[in-house]
Amino acid sequence: MIELEGLHKHFGSLHVLKGIDLKVGSGEKLVVIGPSGSGKSTLIRCMNLLEKPSSGKVTVDGVEITAHKAPIAKIRQSVAMVFQQFNLYPHKTVLENLTLAPTLIKKIPKDEAEESGLAFLDRVGLKQKADAYPSQLSGGQQQRVAIARALNMRPKIMLFDEPTSALDPEMIQEVLDVMVDLAHEGITMVVVTHEMGFARQVADRVVFMDDGQILEQGTPEHFFANPTHERTKQFLSRII
Numbered sequence: 001m002i003e004l005e006g007l008h009k010h011f012g013s014l015h016v017l018k019g020i021d022l023k024v025g026s027g028e029k030l031v032v033i034g035p036s037g038s039g040k041s042t043l044i045r046c047m048n049l050l051e052k053p054s055s056g057k058v059t060v061d062g063v064e065i066t067a068h069k070a071p072i073a074k075i076r077q078s079v080a081m082v083f084q085q086f087n088l089y090p091h092k093t094v095l096e097n098l099t100l101a102p103t104l105i106k107k108i109p110k111d112e113a114e115e116s117g118l119a120f121l122d123r124v125g126l127k128q129k130a131d132a133y134p135s136q137l138s139g140g141q142q143q144r145v146a147i148a149r150a151l152n153m154r155p156k157i158m159l160f161d162e163p164t165s166a167l168d169p170e171m172i173q174e175v176l177d178v179m180v181d182l183a184h185e186g187i188t189m190v191v192v193t194h195e196m197g198f199a200r201q202v203a204d205r206v207v208f209m210d211d212g213q214i215l216e217q218g219t220p221e222h223f224f225a226n227p228t229h230e231r232t233k234q235f236l237s238r239i240i
């Protein structure tokens with residue numbers, strides 16, 4: 001579903017991704033971990049071209065999105081992203097947040113987008129908040145709205161960049177519960193997170209990034225029990 005080949009990214013003189021090769025299968029749940037500044041956000045932002053790689057290839061659902069004149073807008077519709085800071089539109093209601101992109105970008109009729117939007121809000125336990133504004137919600141609720149908003153685009157791929165890192169501890173679980181629920185479906189998920197319980201529970205594979213490279217990877221069972229690199233062991237000993 002996603003293939004990265006020889007991916008490099010520079011920000012000026014800073015070499016942030018140093019030759020990443022990675023394939024994510026259809027329906028796979030991939031968890032990316034690693035120290036702050038190791039390039040995790042840059043990596044997943046390259047998967048929908050929120051960041052443009054300096055070199056290398058990104059292929060999504062069979063389309064090379066780094067190719068000249070690639071249909072990027074179309075591919076973006078099938079790759080949804082959930083951010084650490086929720087990024088809801090503050091002056092739109094919850095339901096408007098869910099219907100804006102489907103109606104404007106996918107040209108879905110408003111009543112249809114509202115109907116499916118309400119169903120997704122129900123699924124994340126927030127149907128009763130449809131007419132509220134984001135500022136009237138807790139952080140955990142805002143993040144669940146952001147997930148419902150992503151789902152209302154009917155993506156094939158969901159990218160999560162530390163979706164619980166900005167939340168108060170008591171709100172983390174409600175967001176993780178929604179993500180676990182999602183993971184039981186066929187959707188492809190790439191999740192940057194430090195929630196190792198989540199990784200153990202849902203990941204098909206865990207990838208450890210360090211200094212712009214993938215240092216090691218494996219199934220959670222194998223990865224957590226037998227980290228081979230010293231850097232991985234150090235990192236795990238700090239966060240588990």
Ligand code: ADP
Pocket residue numbers: 011014016034035036037038039040041042043
């Ligand atoms: P992580 O998500 O693992 O913490 P990032 O991908 O956010 O790492 O960042 C990797 C490195 O790239 C960091 O040194 C960061 O400061 C730098 N970086 C990220 N985005 C930009 C940007 N837009 N401009 C310049 N430097 C950036």
Ligand code: MG
Pocket residue numbers: 040041042161162
């Ligand atoms: Mg990051």
